Amino acid sequence: xxxxxxxxxxxxxxxxxxxxxxxxxxxxxxxxxxxxxxxxxxxxxxxxxxxxxxxxxxxxxxxxxxxxxxxxxxxxxxxxxxxxxxxxxxxxxxxxxxxxxxxxxxxxxxx
Amino acid sequence: xxxxxxxxxxxxxxxxxxxxxxxxxxxxxxxxxxxxxxxxxxxxxxxxxxxxxxxxxxxxxxxxxxxxxxxxxxxxxxxxxxxxxxxxxxxxxxxxxxxxxxxxxxxxxxxxx
Numbered sequence: 676x677x678x679x680x681x682x683x684x685x686x687x688x689x690x691x692x693x694x695x696x697x698x699x700x701x702x703x704x705x706x707x708x709x710x711x712x713x714x715x716x717x718x719x720x721x722x723x724x725x726x727x728x729x730x731x732x733x734x735x736x737x738x739x740x741x742x743x744x745x746x747x748x749x750x751x752x753x754x755x756x757x758x759x760x761x762x763x764x765x766x767x768x769x770x771x772x773x774x775x776x777x778x779x780x781x782x783x784x785x786x
Numbered sequence: 787x788x789x790x791x792x793x794x795x796x797x798x799x800x801x802x803x804x805x806x807x808x809x810x811x812x813x814x815x816x817x818x819x820x821x822x823x824x825x826x827x828x829x830x831x832x833x834x835x836x837x838x839x840x841x842x843x844x845x846x847x848x849x850x851x852x853x854x855x856x857x858x859x860x861x862x863x864x865x866x867x868x869x870x871x872x873x874x875x876x877x878x879x880x881x882x883x884x885x886x887x888x889x890x891x892x893x894x895x896x897x898x899x
Binding site: 684707709711716717718719720721724764768771773774776777778779 | 790826827828829830831834844876877878883884886887888889890891892893
């Protein structure tokens with residue numbers, strides 16, 4: 676039973692475009708929503724995270740948008756670069772406990 | 787910076803062999819995790835440990851065991867490797883009191899023939 680549903684499975688964008696990856700969840704008790712970035716041959720690394728008391732968090736070109744009523748959150752990558760090509764995972768957690776992972780999105784940015 | 791190292795980047799074993807995957811962290815973190823990563827299936831938690839000699843089953847513990855004799859070292863054991871255990875294995879660690887920000891090692895690509 677997938678508690679965090681991530682889409683799309685793969686995504687190709689042009690350099691300079693906006694990449695958008697979406698995640699949906701059911702459990703309203705989730706209180707922490709991170710995004711991890713994984714390059715080929717490396718382990719995932721925390722990219723950006725949000726808590727449900729804010730609707731948006733921005734760090735450089737990366738933004739999380741959070742819609743509590745729709746139980747959805749998304750990652751936006753502005754001005755996408757070839758170096759952003761990676762697999763992105765969303766996740767959710769309750770009260771600092773175990774992370775529940777999405778299945779991942781493979782992003783390719785064409786030069 | 788947190789450093790998480792895994793004993794091998796690539797490993798090839800035969801069906802029925804006993805396999806040890808080791809993970810070492812240098813940040814004195816209490817919590818350590820073992821995941822396997824398969825295409826289309828994301829990251830699945832096998833076992834985690836919140837202290838020396840303490841362990842809890844994750845979502846897919848069958849066919850695996852773990853050992854944590856020292857705080858910095860967490861081992862994953864495949865008692866009798868099978869071809870369906872061919873996968874990427876990732877170790878992670880988090881600071882005390884938190885499971886949220888996980889620091890991952892580079893992974894071990896295990897192939898069971």
